[in-house]
Amino acid sequence: MMRIGRRGLLQAAVVTPLATPALAQLTVTIDRGTVRPLPIAVSPFYGADAALQDEGRRIAEVIAADLGSSGLFRTIDPLAYIQSPADLAASGPRFAEWRPINAEALVMGQVSTLAGGERVVDFRLFDVFAGSELRGLRFTGTEAEWRRIAHKIADEIYARITSETGYFDTRIVYVAEDGPETARVKRLAIMDQDGANHSFLTRGDALVLTPRFAPDGTTIAYLTYAYGQPQIALIDTGGNERLLGGFEGMTFSPRFSPDGRLLALTLAEGGNSDLYVYDRRSETRRRLTDGPGIDTSPSFDPTGGQIVFNSDRGGSPQLYVMPSGGGAAQRISFGQGRYGSPAWSPRGDLIAFVNQQGSDFHIGVMRPNGADERLLTRSYMDEGPRFAPNGRVVIFSRTDPQRGRTRLYSIDVTGYNLRELATPLDASDPDWSPLRR
């Protein structure tokens, strides 16, 4: 039993299987550039009355949207379903009624209430062709937590089918942009990864840039122009703000260490930008680089032992890796053009970056030693790649000058499944939260 959520009410427990547990594996292999999406039916969850049935339908819709957005699943239209939610709840799945609509996997569930009004949501995942149950869990949470429960169910299904950790119960922080190009109003904004529960964290009276989640998922470091000299501030999801004080020059490009104790950042003094590591507990700093070139955009590896960063010490902006405790830096980018904005995957296997060649911008990935470079995108301007917590998906912003808009996009690290994320305004500088607990 895991306890999650602010009030500790959202909980999960394994439920007794209705059908034979699976022996064979129903899987999607996601290491190739293209996949055959797995056809999956997500039945509206059953509820004993109309209100619970409506909630059950909405839960199924969120699950289906999550799975579909990954590009690894093809959700089958509920209009094609033969067996009803009530019949599923009463008798379990009749697989012969799911095979004709080519559903290879089936999700069913049930919503009920406890005396205090809390919701109990059961879900079960079946391999339709084997006629076996792959996963069954019971979630308990508040009425308001129904979307999170749906995301957690989608994460369970994704994990069971792909053998990768899910990323649907997560949030995105980004910079919402408004107004003319020469006088943009920028505000920090936060939303669920599917765009729901959108809110603004700052008012737009001061320029703000580059928000980055701490590993706790609730603290966000960012650059603010609200106090004269541009500097890094910390804000929580409730909007409480404080400055990271004690620096005599401009500080920018904040990135947390994986344990959240350290912030790597850039300090500009006398026109020269160098990397520092700031210890949040002792409020002390350690200088990492010391040279006339620009050193910026640091990003920790998942062990916290290494940092990838952007430097023009060799004459043009390139990517370098160095120990986070200080030491020699190794250049890792050797392709065409200019490199920037490196982000180390939480899995440790890849570094995402921006590559600029002539009039084109690309988002790309490479191994931490610089090998196996692959450019995933190409456009007038793609910027700011950051990884989903499972390291499978990269989020970034794209500016389209023809349409006069800048929006958030995600793409699988294989280069497959480019998708625009819906935002109410223009959007840039996204960061993906850790999986919520």
Next chain:
Amino acid sequence: MRSLALILSLLVVAACSSTEPGEPTLDTAVPSLNQGQGAGFSPGSQAALQAEAGDTVYFAFDSSAIRAESQAVLRQQAAWLEANPGVIVTIAGHADERGTREYNLALGERRADAVRSYLIGIGVPGDRIRTISYGEERPAMAGDNEQAWAANRRAVTTVGAVS
């Protein structure tokens, strides 16, 4: 008129110290000073700085080198600061959008400091010059072409400390 005479003498000193060939000469710069005085700008104001010296210098792509034509503008700024001794200025460094946001913040800082260093080098006290970088955040000209990018790679001298 005392201040104008001072400006002229300073300009001559600055010109003597420069050996760059093919620069705009002082003869082209001096009339603009006279025009500025004649127009009656509020002394020490941004409008006065803009009219009497010029407040903006431009840079090549990914460069913070002070160009020859920029040196002439900065010498006029130095003279103007000498003539307006109470004024503190902030140099705002800017970049075009053709780079990553954080690299451009560093580049804007480097450009602002290049201007500050040049002004100090020709005699302006360092404690009168602050710097700030806006990176690619405050373009002067909208557009997705070289003309706009060139207009945005700039450092603007602004009357006042960082607010």
